[in-house]
Amino acid sequence: xxxxxxxxxDSLVGNLKRINLISGKGGVGRTTLAATxxxxxxxxxxxxxxxxxxxxxxxxxxxxxxxxxxxxxxEPHEIDKNLHAVCLSASVGQEKFLNGFLKLSxxxxxxxxxxxxxxxxxxxxxxKEMGYFYHLLQQLKNTDYECIILDLPATGxxxxxxxxxNVLLKMMPIGPxxxxxxxxxxxxxxxxxxxxxxxxxxQSLPVSEAIELKDSLTKENIPVGGYVLNRAPFNPFTxxxxxxxxxxxxxxxxxxxxxxxxxxxxxxxxxxxxxDSDQVWVAPETDNPFEEESFGFRVQKFTx
Amino acid sequence: xSKNSLHKLISEKRCIIVCGGGGVGKTTTAAGLALAAxxxxxxxxxxxIDPAKRLAEAFGFSxxxxxxxxxxxxxxxxxxxxxxxxxxxxxxxxxLNPKYVLQQVISQTLSQEQADRLQKTILYTQxxxxxxxxxxxxxxxWVTRMxxxxxxxxxVLDTPPSFHAKDFFLVPDKVKNLMESRVxxxxxxxxxxxxxxxxxxxxxxxLLGHKLYHESRMFLETFALLRDRILERxxxxxxxxxxxxxxxxxxxxxxxxAMFELDxxxxxxxxxxxxxxxxxxxxxxxxxxxxxxxxxxxxxxxxAKLKQLELHQQKRVEKAQLSIQKCRARYPLLEVVTAPxxxxxxxxxxxxxxxNSLYPLxx
Numbered sequence: 001x002x003x004x005x006x007x008x009x010d011s012l013v014g015n016l017k018r019i020n021l022i023s024g025k026g027g028v029g030r031t032t033l034a035a036t037x038x039x040x041x042x043x044x045x046x047x048x049x050x051x052x053x054x055x056x057x058x059x060x061x062x063x064x065x066x067x068x069x070x071x072x073x074x075e076p077h078e079i080d081k082n083l084h085a086v087c088l089s090a091s092v093g094q095e096k097f098l099n100g101f102l103k104l105s106x107x108x109x110x111x112x113x114x115x116x117x118x119x120x121x122x123x124x125x126x127x128k129e130m131g132y133f134y135h136l137l138q139q140l141k142n143t144d145y146e147c148i149i150l151d152l153p154a155t156g157x158x159x160x161x162x163x164x165x166n167v168l169l170k171m172m173p174i175g176p177x178x179x180x181x182x183x184x185x186x187x188x189x190x191x192x193x194x195x196x197x198x199x200x201x202x203q204s205l206p207v208s209e210a211i212e213l214k215d216s217l218t219k220e221n222i223p224v225g226g227y228v229l230n231r232a233p234f235n236p237f238t239x240x241x242x243x244x245x246x247x248x249x250x251x252x253x254x255x256x257x258x259x260x261x262x263x264x265x266x267x268x269x270x271x272x273x274x275x276d277s278d279q280v281w282v283a284p285e286t287d288n289p290f291e292e293e294s295f296g297f298r299v300q301k302f303t304x
Numbered sequence: 305x306s307k308n309s310l311h312k313l314i315s316e317k318r319c320i321i322v323c324g325g326g327g328v329g330k331t332t333t334a335a336g337l338a339l340a341a342x343x344x345x346x347x348x349x350x351x352x353i354d355p356a357k358r359l360a361e362a363f364g365f366s367x368x369x370x371x372x373x374x375x376x377x378x379x380x381x382x383x384x385x386x387x388x389x390x391x392x393x394x395x396x397x398x399x400l401n402p403k404y405v406l407q408q409v410i411s412q413t414l415s416q417e418q419a420d421r422l423q424k425t426i427l428y429t430q431x432x433x434x435x436x437x438x439x440x441x442x443x444x445x446w447v448t449r450m451x452x453x454x455x456x457x458x459x460v461l462d463t464p465p466s467f468h469a470k471d472f473f474l475v476p477d478k479v480k481n482l483m484e485s486r487v488x489x490x491x492x493x494x495x496x497x498x499x500x501x502x503x504x505x506x507x508x509x510x511l512l513g514h515k516l517y518h519e520s521r522m523f524l525e526t527f528a529l530l531r532d533r534i535l536e537r538x539x540x541x542x543x544x545x546x547x548x549x550x551x552x553x554x555x556x557x558x559x560x561x562a563m564f565e566l567d568x569x570x571x572x573x574x575x576x577x578x579x580x581x582x583x584x585x586x587x588x589x590x591x592x593x594x595x596x597x598x599x600x601x602x603x604x605x606x607x608a609k610l611k612q613l614e615l616h617q618q619k620r621v622e623k624a625q626l627s628i629q630k631c632r633a634r635y636p637l638l639e640v641v642t643a644p645x646x647x648x649x650x651x652x653x654x655x656x657x658x659x660n661s662l663y664p665l666x667x
Contacts, residue, residue: 026326027562060568062561172513206327234616236609244606259590260613262647287623 040296195225336658362651
């Protein structure tokens with residue numbers, strides 16, 4: 001194993017922004033990566049917040065599982081040295097917003113106690129996302145955190161959150177909600193402090209999906225930090241050696257080299273397609289990344 | 305012998321629901337299963353959403369038909385021949401487009417004027433992204449219609465991609481909760497006067513602003529008209545999963561996160577008294593068995609590297625086998641079928657290989 005560079009200049013951890021949106025399709029190892037990055041960032045001595053969206057089906061959180069918990073709480077709480085965690089909740093966000101809007105929590109309680117309004121907030125499309133959005137905004141504003149890592153379960157969530165301000169601002173360009181939306185946009189669109197990281201695998205379909213996701217994020221003005229190519233297989237060959245093996249493999253009737261070479265070929269192809277589109281960080285395939293102390297630092301920038 | 309029960313499901317059921325977490329190859333498995341089913345049945349339908357391009361190519365579909373979705377498409381005789389399907393059997397593919405299905409529900413339930421009014425709201429255009437469970441709900445609407453029509457001997461349903469495998473089964477409750485969440489009752493015509501007397505909307509209007517408030521209100525008022533129809537379907541849907549002619553099977557991979565997901569699904573289904581009838585462990589790594597005699601011409605350095613790679617592969621294979629053993633021990637009453645990781649470049653071969661590993665008979 002290569003010795004760890006203490007400046008971490010080319011590691012993903014060394015390139016994290018203050019606000020990091022970890023996104024990608026299911027099954028690409030996104031949650032594990034979010035957990036390892038948070039751990040590595042905290043280990044660097046940065047006060048770090050790890051956030052996830054509440055899963056309202058009441059299922060145990062697979063992110064919290066890494067830290068020996070069933071769930072994270074709705075207020076930031078310490079889970080390790082320098083590391084806090086929070087579960088963003090739509091209803092908490094709505095309540096906090098109303099509190100700010102109505103100034104007095106007793107009035108908020110009265111308004112939320114009104115079944116009609118409560119039902120409206122629960123049921124009408126966009127208001128749930130608005131709740132998440134506001135709860136997230138509260139965390140982003142907390143300057144105590146030097147690094148915030150948000151694990152976004154489905155790609156739809158990120159696009160939904162990203163698009164929400166634009167959609168709603170069209171309908172209500174002024175007013176208390178509009179103010180908050182604009183405030184949120186000032187964080188989301190700021191290249192200096194925010195980056196979305198698109199996690200994917202070295203296979204053709206996940207790569208295509210990652211490129212699509214990156215394009216739609218760019219369309220919504222969300223700055224993209226780059227791709228994280230996860231579970232990259234061990235590849236010891238030089239380009240010349242690959243060419244030799246490739247020609248052997250095509251001559252050989254048994255194709256016994258196929259699996260290994262196909263794996264390497266896919267990695268190369270993924271690296272090429274992704275690096276044509278944006279920066280790529282490569283996370284090596286390993287048994288249990290979270291348990292490996294230095295794994296967060298081993299996610300290194302790809303140079304073609 | 306071990307494959308009997310998957311055979312049995314294919315032969316005896318009317319509908320097989322294929323579920324699993326993200327990235328386990330659910331769509332390919334469902335398509336492979338449907339392909340295998342053409343050996344037993346004359347008319348098979350596989351319903352999928354957002355099919356992979358490679359898979360679509362294997363079925364011989366154009367990009368355009370994929371984007372449109374709509375009614376199921378029958379495979380051409382050319383595609384059938386390439387996939388090894390008997391000339392007298394038919395395989396259709398339905399590509400789910402929630403907007404298309406919802407459109408049908410709306411035009412069956414609402415007047416033209418109401419439908420226009422609903423579809424003009426900004427909220428409606430955001431509906432498919434904003435309303436949780438809409439994809440799943442429309443998938444069900446579609447499949448029940450196909451079953452009622454009796455056009456197919458077997459329907460294989462590839463459940464929409466979601467955060468958790470079990471999300472599909474939560475849809476009746478979720479959609480029901482949404483439709484019963486009184487926000488709709490608030491705007492249901494007969495109740496409005498009563499509610500208006502009790503509460504004032506001015507808070508909401510002040511908060512949202514005039515335009516959004518009226519948009520939301522118009523949307524909810526019209527959407528509320530679909531309520532009874534949707535609620536009735538949700539009740540049917542809750543019972544659908546437990547019907548004798550419907551089987552639920554799960555797809556996983558040997559990865560520990562996928563197995564964790566499978567455990568969660570199993571636990572959840574048990575609580576709901578829905579029986580899981582089979583497990584397919586997909587993407588199982590195979591031994592590479594490199595013949596080093598072939599490689600004698602290579603220099604030592606390269607040979608050593610290849611051996612190193614071989615060792616890595618061996619480790620993957622062992623890890624996968626251990627995971628499968630654990631899975632079998634955990635589900636002694638279920639048949640656990642494995643399907644290898646496929647390294648083929650084209651869709652035809654992938655589908656045929658998948659079908660063969662699920663139903664090991666030569667075509």
